[in-house]
Amino acid sequence: MSLMDGNGAARQDGRSYILQVYPRLANASDACCNVKVTKDATAATVIQDVAASLGLDTSKSYVLAEVKECGGEEWVLEATDLPVHRVLLWPRKAQDQHLQSEGFYFLLQERNRDGTVRYVHLPALSKEREAQRLVARGFLPPPHKDFDDLCNLPVLNEDTILENLRNRFRKKKIYTYAGSILIAINPFKFLPIYNPKYVKMYENHQLGKLEPHIFAIADVTYYAMLRKRINQCIVISGESGSGKTQSTNFLIHCLTALSQKGYASGVERTILGAGPVLEVRHECLTLL
Template structure:
């Protein structure tokens, strides 16, 4: 808003601001809303009553009728009738900087002058004519709201956490060959069913001693955080890998072991790594056998 010495509303000597008022009044002849606007000079001490009176004078309206000043913020679909003693200038100073200067209607932050009915209700309600989605899109297009992200590398940051949005985000990332996504400290992996060149020593070095979430989600990031937490706390650490058959659990285990042995041995083809990887299939068979035995015992118990 432009500032100058106040010259109206009895507040001379104070910093003043230009408020643009948009009347939404139905004429008696056509019942069509009047669209002419006016500019009122006000200070921080100017009340809503002062601004309404100046607007009535500027627009040459019928002073015997009852008017209200309405603050419209199309982001969120807000329409707020100001009290008689409210300060419209204070309201404007809370708007985005770009909307403060001239606050045209297309920027989504402005004041409406409306007429009350005899019972105190308002004849014309602006926000009923515009859906919240349309209003938000307009504000984004004009730079008053940030553009929505194409995807989120942490599912906890989704603006609306629903199953549909979650799957849509994972699919969008998968199509860009981003197969890893965080859910807080949990790493979600989508099997690409092909090899991606993101597991070489360069990536091990890239994620070494980095805070989780600082870089793009990766299985090496999880391995690195676990390894350095063990060194720092001197406490055993555990990584749980779960998923459906064919989801890539074995391959994820291999990548984790590869990264852990690289960090500890400072070598990328060590005998320790080959030994652990070689024991993987044996451990999987033992786990599967134990799982089948447990299921068999449960079935026998049910039969009895």
């Protein structure tokens, strides 16, 4: 998407926007379709404009999917969702000069008669594997009772969020995603999910492809640093006793294991040893 008016001039008043939509259809090219919309334009309106611009068969049903860089997630927008409002949450670079290579864009996808989404470029899959693929891409809610990503909850409110977290905690699943954010619940006991096998399991995997884990956050951050060659930041927030210190230790352990290819590192021991001192100093500064 570009925050531009029809003449190519940047708009700051939010009245006119150019959405760049990439069709992923059987007989469509990879070139994007530019549509001029208002800030309050719904996904249904955008789909109609793109269909008219591309001359698509209006008897068929289409969906608009938002693609975000973190894990390459694809989320189908509801008819009443506002695409421009979502774009305004993207990084500034993706807003001002949008390219598909930047990792933030919209896809136009054809919907089957049964409500599923047709994957044009994917090989034929069994119904079970196809359902798993759709769930992984955010097109269908998981069939089980607990959701590893709160964004997939059919009804999103405080009660459903707490109930989902409670159900997962009972199954000893202390990690849950909320998009690209990881929610951790302190189990107040040791869980055998932090050994080198788990570091290797999550190495170089897209976020959301595997069960939520703090190693997944560390892995995505590490490889984003190598790929983009810029500093990365992980923000850890929570109440006292929620497990921030332990989570920091797990992150450092995973990051040093990735950088040292699994071998023990004196750097890790030094950082972990300095952690309590830094935390005490931070608390003192906060009190002052």
